[in-house]
Amino acid sequence: MKALYKTDDTFIKLCEVEEPYISEVDDVKIKVKYATLSSEDRNFNQESYYFSREGIVGHEMCGEIVELGDEAKRQGFKVGDKVGGIPIVHCGKCHLCKSNRFNCCLEIKLTTGTICEYVVWKSKQLVKLEDNTSYKSGCLIENMSSTIEVIEKVDISLGDSVAILGSGTCGLLAVALARVRGAKSITVIEPLEYRREMAKVYGADFIIDSTDKFINNKVMNITDFIGFDIIIDTSSSSEAVNGSLKYLSKGGKLILYCPFNTYEKINLDLQYIYINNIEISTVFFSNNKINKANMILENNNFESLINIEYPFEKAVEAFEMNKNIKYIKIGIKMP
Incomplete structure (x- = not known):
């Protein structure tokens, strides 16, 4: 699949990478329909920054489920669902997770990037969006x-x-x-x-x-x-x-x-x-407010936060434009 990728020398390029696959029962494979670049991604290639890493750029997306594990199915997800989510995975086993303080998890992890054709996230990261919630609005789940x-x-x-x-x-x-x-x-x-x-x-x-x-x-x-x-x-x-x-x-x-x-x-x-x-x-992320966020985004339009939009094939140009702090968010429409 194609992805916007950062190499170890901080060079950003659009290239072919291995397509992710389902490997565990709570995995969900998503066809990314829309993604956004924000201020956090602006510093993606600065080594002193939390989000800096080699790999696929981005952490906000909305898309459609194309494949999922049995546990994800049991939780109510199905192929064709429109979903958004939180790009942080908590273990669910430590004492902080057990007290519902998921953003304090002792083994918290940042998922792979989102400016790509497919992602595989855990079902606990996701929320099913209502039909009238746009893909653009779905990218705001984490922020909301x-x-x-x-x-x-x-x-x-x-x-x-x-x-x-x-x-x-x-x-x-x-x-x-x-x-x-x-x-x-x-x-x-x-x-x-x-x-x-x-x-x-x-x-x-x-x-x-x-x-x-x-x-x-x-x-x-x-x-x-x-x-x-x-x-x-x-x-x-x-x-x-x-x-x-x-x-x-x-x-x-x-x-x-x-x-x-x-x-x-x-x-x-x-x-x-x-x-x-x-x-x-x-506050560092919030995994346990995504249902409230979903309800607010269903009934309110915050799409004006996305100031400019690029097609996926111009993702490198979008990343460079995101360095201009004039823009609040930059949208990337996926094929």
């Missing part, structure tokens, strides 16, 4: 599932003032879900004008350019000099995280919802965090 985890973890509720650092896919979905949860105000802090405009469309009340030298004054005016109750960081910028603590109210919550390069470090003022009772947490 993880964003739900973020919103529930920080427990956004009526009256909260929320700031979101960065307005890529995860930031914009966080805006939409925070609005549904009843946040009093939602502020997006983002350096790129195009993305700031997208934040307005998705429901942000206030937009701040992160390069604005008067950012501190604007934050204080928005929050009546109290600070934000909750800050969701989707920026992948250690500098943004370091500067965000002073924007939190006493008892505020900061959640990190983005990958960083391994060389990036955060300098935290521990005394300030302690005295002000600040909570800091993270």
Whole structure:
């Protein structure tokens, strides 16, 4: 089969690779119908990055089941089903998996890439999509599932003032879900004008350019000099995280919802965090929110997150275009 492939010298090319096959009872072989490139894939060929590896590029896809094992059949999947899923496999056996903390699994693994004709994933990674959910929307299952985890973890509720650092896919979905949860105000802090405009469309009340030298004054005016109750960081910028603590109210919550390069470090003022009772947490994927994500995507259209589309035969060009941070997501339509 053809696949977008990264060689060990970080060269990206479209080439022939071995087609995957069913080998275990919970395996599901999927004909990829649509795939997307996002910010995580932008750094695919940087060795200091979590998603960096030799092999097939990509981690988001939606497709149709063409073959499956007996256990997958028992779980209700069948040939012809439209499916999306999470590109992380948990073992299901460790004490963390047994307590439903799948994204903390001791043997967590990243599946093979998705910019290819076929993938074989485990049935526990997948969710059957409704007929009216498009293949484009199906590629957003992982992003939506993880964003739900973020919103529930920080427990956004009526009256909260929320700031979101960065307005890529995860930031914009966080805006939409925070609005549904009843946040009093939602502020997006983002350096790129195009993305700031997208934040307005998705429901942000206030937009701040992160390069604005008067950012501190604007934050204080928005929050009546109290600070934000909750800050969701989707920026992948250690500098943004370091500067965000002073924007939190006493008892505020900061959640990190983005990958960083391994060389990036955060300098935290521990005394300030302690005295002000600040909570800091993270979310790395979410396997147990995919059914909720499926329901939301069935009834809401978030396809505007995919800014530009390429045919599969131009996947190399799409990968190069994805380096332009202007684009939130790039779609690849499979043959």
